[in-house]
Amino acid sequence: MPPVEALVDARRSIEARYRARTPESRALHERALQSLPGGESRTATWFAPYPTYIASGLGSTLTDVDGNRLVDFTYNSTSVIHGHAHPDIVAAVQRRVAEGTAWNAPNAGQVELAELLCARVPSLDQVRFSASGTEANMHAIKAARAFTDRDLIIKMDLAYHGTYEGVEIHQGADGWGGPGSPVSRGVPSNAVDNVLIAPFDDAEIVEWLLETHPGQVAAIVVNPAQTQGGLRAPSPGYLKALRDAADAHGTLLVFDEVITLRLARGGGQELFGVLPDLTAMGKIIGGGLPVGGFGGRADVMDIFADRQPPVLPHAGTFNGNPATMAAGLAAMQLLDAPAFELLAERGEALGRGLVDASHRAGVALDVTQIESVIGVDVPLAGASAGEIIDLIVLELLNRGFKAASMMTVSTATTNDEIQALAEALVEVLRQLRPAIAESAPAAAPTT
Numbered sequence: 362m363p364p365v366e367a368l369v370d371a372r373r374s375i376e377a378r379y380r381a382r383t384p385e386s387r388a389l390h391e392r393a394l395q396s397l398p399g400g401e402s403r404t405a406t407w408f409a410p411y412p413t414y415i416a417s418g419l420g421s422t423l424t425d426v427d428g429n430r431l432v433d434f435t436y437n438s439t440s441v442i443h444g445h446a447h448p449d450i451v452a453a454v455q456r457r458v459a460e461g462t463a464w465n466a467p468n469a470g471q472v473e474l475a476e477l478l479c480a481r482v483p484s485l486d487q488v489r490f491s492a493s494g495t496e497a498n499m500h501a502i503k504a505a506r507a508f509t510d511r512d513l514i515i516k517m518d519l520a521y522h523g524t525y526e527g528v529e530i531h532q533g534a535d536g537w538g539g540p541g542s543p544v545s546r547g548v549p550s551n552a553v554d555n556v557l558i559a560p561f562d563d564a565e566i567v568e569w570l571l572e573t574h575p576g577q578v579a580a581i582v583v584n585p586a587q588t589q590g591g592l593r594a595p596s597p598g599y600l601k602a603l604r605d606a607a608d609a610h611g612t613l614l615v616f617d618e619v620i621t622l623r624l625a626r627g628g629g630q631e632l633f634g635v636l637p638d639l640t641a642m643g644k645i646i647g648g649g650l651p652v653g654g655f656g657g658r659a660d661v662m663d664i665f666a667d668r669q670p671p672v673l674p675h676a677g678t679f680n681g682n683p684a685t686m687a688a689g690l691a692a693m694q695l696l697d698a699p700a701f702e703l704l705a706e707r708g709e710a711l712g713r714g715l716v717d718a719s720h721r722a723g724v725a726l727d728v729t730q731i732e733s734v735i736g737v738d739v740p741l742a743g744a745s746a747g748e749i750i751d752l753i754v755l756e757l758l759n760r761g762f763k764a765a766s767m768m769t770v771s772t773a774t775t776n777d778e779i780q781a782l783a784e785a786l787v788e789v790l791r792q793l794r795p796a797i798a799e800s801a802p803a804a805a806p807t808t
């Protein structure tokens with residue numbers, strides 16, 4: 362469907378201001394297009410007309426290559442929980458890298474971070490580290506398959522567990538229980554055979570899938586709160602029903618806590634009061650450096666200790682590397698009870714600020730806040746919702762804020778910054794209101 366004329370006009374003027382503010386980013390992007398397909402290595406950070414190149418980050422503020430300062434409400438997709446270049450984390454990494462960055466042997470930092478995570482996250486008896494959240498999910502699922510000697514998994518529709526073909530599958534045309542459909546080119550057509558799809562927050566369909574595939578499902582894989590396709594908290598009883606269904610069928614329950622680990626000291630499993638068998642982690646546990654981690658029940662994780670064939674190798678040149686372990690340990694040690702209180706308080710203030718801005722501007726934004734994670738959507742805008750969000754985000758960039766449809770706060774975020782973002786959002790929404798009203802009248806009602 363072609364975009365509504367009013368949105369095209371709004372984009373034209375917003376982009377013109379963006380281009381005027383960011384000539385160095387544009388030059389770098391044009392140069393990048395020669396050596397990097399699409400100009401980058403990370404699909405999710407691209408946006409039209411071209412992404413902002415960031416030169417540095419300090420605390421809550423990023424500075425782009427044109428010298429524009431941006432108050433950050435994204436924090437590298439929720440991973441930089443203490444703000445950019447926190448002095449304790451910088452010092453820990455500097456100390457560590459001065460002594461070498463990686464070698465073919467374990468290091469003590471790995472033991473310390475593993476002990477810290479096992480002490481905090483209620484279901485973790487043991488963990489292993491990898492280089493990304495994608496790998497963490499991949500290995501957790503593989504461990505579940507090896508432990509149960511079963512092939513199938515159940516995953517939730519729209520749920521993101523990384524860019525790995527075993528999970529890049531959504532609901533197919535035949536509905537629940539039918540074959541899923543790949544969300545990416547390059548996923549082998551038979552990958553869907555191993556994945557059953559259920560909607561998030563509907564335990565009955567999971568129970569039905571388990572009953573109709575007796576003895577075949579290795580794992581139920583779920584984000585305790587769904588973070589893709591709109592932020593959603595689980596309804597009371599949902600995760601417990603998954604726990605019971607898994608137990609009844611000899612299936613393992615796997616939580617992807619790559620984002621939700623930041624919701625509480627013990628992650629989403631502590632906040633929502635249900636313990637999985639295995640947990641995949643990432644983002645905050647690396648203190649801003651590349652990381653993944655997965656762990657859980659000792660009897661399941663023990664598979665990795667088995668040296669008799671057939672083994673389950675878990676290799677990775679940078680798994681548990683010293684620099685990441687040092688950064689992760691420093692970040693997690695800073696994440697004490699007062700830090701969680703602060704994050705929850707700021708998260709609440711941000712959620713309230715965005716709701717208030719939407720009321721003041723008369724645009725129906727849907728704001729969901731779970732502790733320090735905030736999702737924003739324009740549900741009444743139908744097919745225009747994506748473009749409206751993109752325009753809001755681009756115009757906020759023009760005004761010095763880095764926002765997204767999923768936002769977060771760090772321990773460096775101040776109430777003044779939240780207030781400033783909310784004020785800017787009122788102006789942006791008022792500016793866009795005529796275009797929104799034309800493209801989606803229900804999202805900008807006149808009364």
Ligand SMILES: Cc1ncc(COP(=O)(O)O)c(C=O)c1O
Pocket residue numbers: 438492493494495496498521522523524584588617618619620643644652653
């Ligand atoms: C819920 C969830 N799982 C897995 C991943 C993948 O993590 P990574 O990007 O470190 O591979 C992400 C990344 O955003 C995520 O949000």
